[in-house]
Each structure stands twice: as C-alpha cells, then as structure tokens.
Amino acid sequence: MYVRALPTTDVNRNTEWFTYPGVWTTYILILFFSWLLVLSVFHCSPGIAWTIVHLAHFTVTYHSFHWKKGTPFGDDQGIYNRLTWWEQIDNGKQLTRNRKFLTVVPVVLYLIASHTTDYQHPMLFLNTLAVFVMVVAKFPHMHKVRIFGINGDQ
C-alpha cells in the first residue's frame, strides 16, 4: 500500500519526477483508460481503438519527448535549452531502466494494435511508421543528433 520515496540526486526538476515510484503504473493506466475512452466515444472496433490510441500516443510523446526542448520553468537559467526531454532524463545516461521502459511501451502498443486489427492495411502501415520513428528516436546513437538540422538551434 505504501511505497518509500528516496530523494534523488537529479538536479533537473524537469526530469526528476520520473524517478519516483508510481510513474510506470500511471503511464500504463493512462494508456488503458484512454483506450476505454476512445472505445466509448467512437463506438469503433477494439482494433481501431488501439490504433487510434497508438497514433495519439505517438503524436503526444514525440512532441513532448523529442520535439520540445528546455524546461517549463525558468529557474535553471536555460542550461537545458538545447536538450529535449528524452536527452535530459537520467542526466543523459543511456540505457537506464527508465529509458528501456519508455522504449518498450510503444513497441508493445504497436504489437497490440497490429494484432487486434489483424494486420490489415492501412492501419498496419501507419502503426509501423509510428513505431519505427519512435524507436529510432530513442536509440543511444541518436543522443543530441539533429537530422538535416530539423529541430536544431537557431
């Protein structure tokens, strides 16, 4: 019932909330409840609902993890202004538990979405594109890489 929260050594207030207990569960629960919401609002089949959840998840997480740079407050005087959220977490250390979890979630969503739609076109194409972009963006080699200067600094 109770969990113990050890204070972290992460000074970046934008990312240290991800190290406390309960984040992973909240993430998974939000995905599950949004699937139920989509099902009840759109009256579609479960497969289409999972596809919608997967694509919405792709849009939201790509925008907030890999597009938006900096932090939503000014206290840290802009030292993270060139880094996206994904590059900031765990102080830039690659292949930590958090990063592995966040890489696995879109893949699992993709598998569920493709399975429940019976691998039909055009959902399969869209889902594959989404998961491809998501996973490549999270590679350790892509740390601080800006392809063709997209989302680079002025």
Place this chain on the structure above:
Amino acid sequence: MITIPYLTAVSTYFSYGLLFAFGQLRDFFRRFIDWWLTSNLHGYAPICLGHEDFYIRRLYHRIQDCFERPISSAPDAWFDVVERYSNDNNKTFKRTTKTSRCLNLGSYNYLGFGSFDEYCTPRVIESLKKFSASTCSSRVDAGTTSVHAELEECVTRFVGKPAAVVFGMGYATNSAIIPVLIGKGGLIISDSLNHSSIVNGARGSGATIRVFQHNTPSHLERVLREQIAEGQPRTHRPWKKIIVVVEGIYSMEGEICHLPEVVAICKKYKAYVYLDEAHSIGAIGKTGKGICELLGVDTADVDVMMGTFTKSFGSCGGYIAGSKELVQYLKHQCPAHLYATSIPTPSAQQIISAIKVILGEDGSNRGAQKLARIRENSNFFRAELQKMGFEVLGDNDSPVMPIMLYNPAKIPAFSRECLRQKVAVVVVGFPATPLLLARARICISASHSREDLIRALKVISKVGDLSGIKYFPAEPKKIEQTKNDIKLD
C-alpha cells in the same frame, strides 16, 4: 525517507498530467487567437524562450492567491493578513483595507524576536536615532561602525570560531562567498536538497558540481571516492580544492544533517566542510548555538560556518565564521563585503541584543526560557500531528515541520481553508519541492502559547479531514482505553 500511499502517487501523477494537458490545450488555442492580433513588438526577440514560462502561466497562476499574501503587522504569533480579491482569475490582485487576524504558522520567528521585545527593541530604536536607518556605504568605504565591529565579535563568541564577517543579506552571503572560495578546477559536492542560494553560488563559481543523496553520508563517501579517483573532467588532473556543502536544518524537510559522519568523511578525504546554519543557528542546541552543539561536533572541525540572522534573531543579513586567515581573505576578496552596502546599523543592534538575550547576558533567563519553549512546542506539535494521522517530516527538536499534501489540488485547498479558519500556513509545491511531494510547511515559534498550538491543531485536523491528507491511521484516543480498562475491572 518519505512513505507515500501508492494510490496517492498514481493520482498525483495523473492530476499533474491533466493540468499539464489542459495548459497545453489553452496555449494551443491562445496561439491561434494571438495570431490574429497585431503586436507592435515586431522584430524584437521574445522575452521568454520556448516554454519556460509555461509552469508559471498555466499552473502557478491558478493558485497564486495562496502565495505572497501581504501582511500588515509584525510577524508575531498572531498577525494581520490583508484580504485581497481578484477580478481576472488570479492573474492580478487588488488589496482591500480589511485585514484578518490569523495565527502565524509560517514565519521563521523561531525565538519570538519578530515582534516587540523588551530588551531588543528600545536598543534598536536608540541605535536608529543615533546611527540612522542606513550606513549609505559599503563596508570598506564608510560603512563600518562600532556596532558592526561589536556584531562580528558577538558572532564569534556565539558561534565559537576565531573570526567572523557579516553581510547585509542572507541569500547574497551564500551566492557571493562560494565563488570567492572556489573556482574553476575545484569540486563542490552539495546535498541534493540544498537551498537555491547555495546552488546559485555554486553555479556562479565555475567549479564542477556533484550532488550526493540527501543526508546520506555513505553516498557522500562514494561520490567523493569516485571524484577523487577520476580527477577533473577531461584532463583528469587532481582537483584543486574540494568543498562539501551541507545545511544544518533543511528548510523543506525539517531534517537535521548527519554532521558527525559528514565531518569524519571529509577529514578522511581532506575535503573542506561548508555548513549553512540558516535555520539551525539559535533554534537548536541546549544554549541555541546550533547543530554543532546539538550533535557534539567540535566547531574547529567545520571549516566554514555560514548562517543567517533572519530566522532566530529577527533581523536581516548573514555571517561567515571561520579561521582568522579565512575571514581576512574574504574581507579582501568578497564582492558582498567590498561593494555591497553594509548591514543597517539598527538591524545589527537587533542581532547583538538578540544574541545577548539568548546567552543570558542581559541579566535574565529569557533566552533559556525561549529555547526550552521552542523545543517543547516543536515536540508537542509534531507528536500531536503524527497522532492525528498526518505525515509529518522532520526530526525531533526541529521547529520546521512539513505536512505532506502530495496532490496538486490539495495545495490551494489546504491553504485557503486554513486561511478561512484564521490560520495562516505556507504551502510549497513544484518546483521548490519534487513534483510528487507538495507540502504545507509549519514553523513553530517560541512565542506560540499552548492555547495557540491547540487551536492550530484543531483547525489543521478539521482541514485535514476535509482535504483527505491523513495518510496514516490515527492513533486511538487514550480516553477510550481507560474506559475499557474500567470495564474490565
């Protein structure tokens, strides 16, 4: 070590996610609406880069009425809070002329020097008449009066170090001293929950900063060993200097630092210890001399002792106490001493008088009474709150006790409802605290009487029931136990 109920953690993340999502939605629509509006600032760079004002605009402004409430009397045990109202959804406030008399649980008035004192205030008024309100000069030009010299001598006697230097502002003491003590090529190891003045000073110094887990001497040792072995980044040369920065009482946790272990580790690895006693000087220890007295650490082992006069002494300013050579060096190098205006003479007199009262040199035992009272009050209040089922942080004897709230909606709920019941509390949320761990911070004073504390406990219990923050099971009342005993007999 904070124990959170799992459901509360999940719901807190969800609440913040919802607030964040709504903020983004409103920003999205605002961008469309503003596109149509013309602006006469075409060609100028934006004031805020990216979304660095997102938190302030979309989350902080919603509950802005819980912070920065103006008061119109001295910060005594009871004070007058000015009532405000807002016509544009908490963006701007208008003050009214009405005030409400509330119980003060937010001021750092640990020993009760925040209001009229029979020994200090007449002397301060006399000093104001003689020396006037400001010295109008920096210390090296014409800003050192006899009172300043007496103050520095008083501080050395109180703290137990050979020499001391006093500055006009507590925050500026940290942020101006640390860059003078260490520079590029040095290493600062600071506790992860250090105050922002220390963080500012450390960032301004140009030294490499490493952080160790809050109040965990074993992790400090691990970080020290790792850093000494690696040396400076890139060149791997040995560090020029290593300073470990810790605080006496951490103001957001109410925890007392494990100073003996930290000092032992620093001695072993030849690092300097910088102790920030902002909240602990004058408030803990048998005669109020701070954490060194409480934990039995020899003051000669702590290299730099820093403190502020704003909490227990009811004044302003900060001091650095250390060896004669250190203080001599600081007086020649520190910009806060060379260029900043010196501490106003009446404030200096207030500190001298407060120190005299605490040490008993004014001829009465009011100092010892105040210290005993604050210890009693803190322990009583903390024990009662824990019995009611609140999650209260902080060690015994510490006058700072945060009550955990967690959910972002409970922050304004607790604050506003307490104000309605005439109890003024300070609530703190993200980003001053970690995202999950929002809290209401109670500061107990020696000028709180037992009735004040009981009244506060009743109000906090009622508001706690309303907002659902009694996360631990409450202890059963003793009366029922005695009834059962009688029945058995």
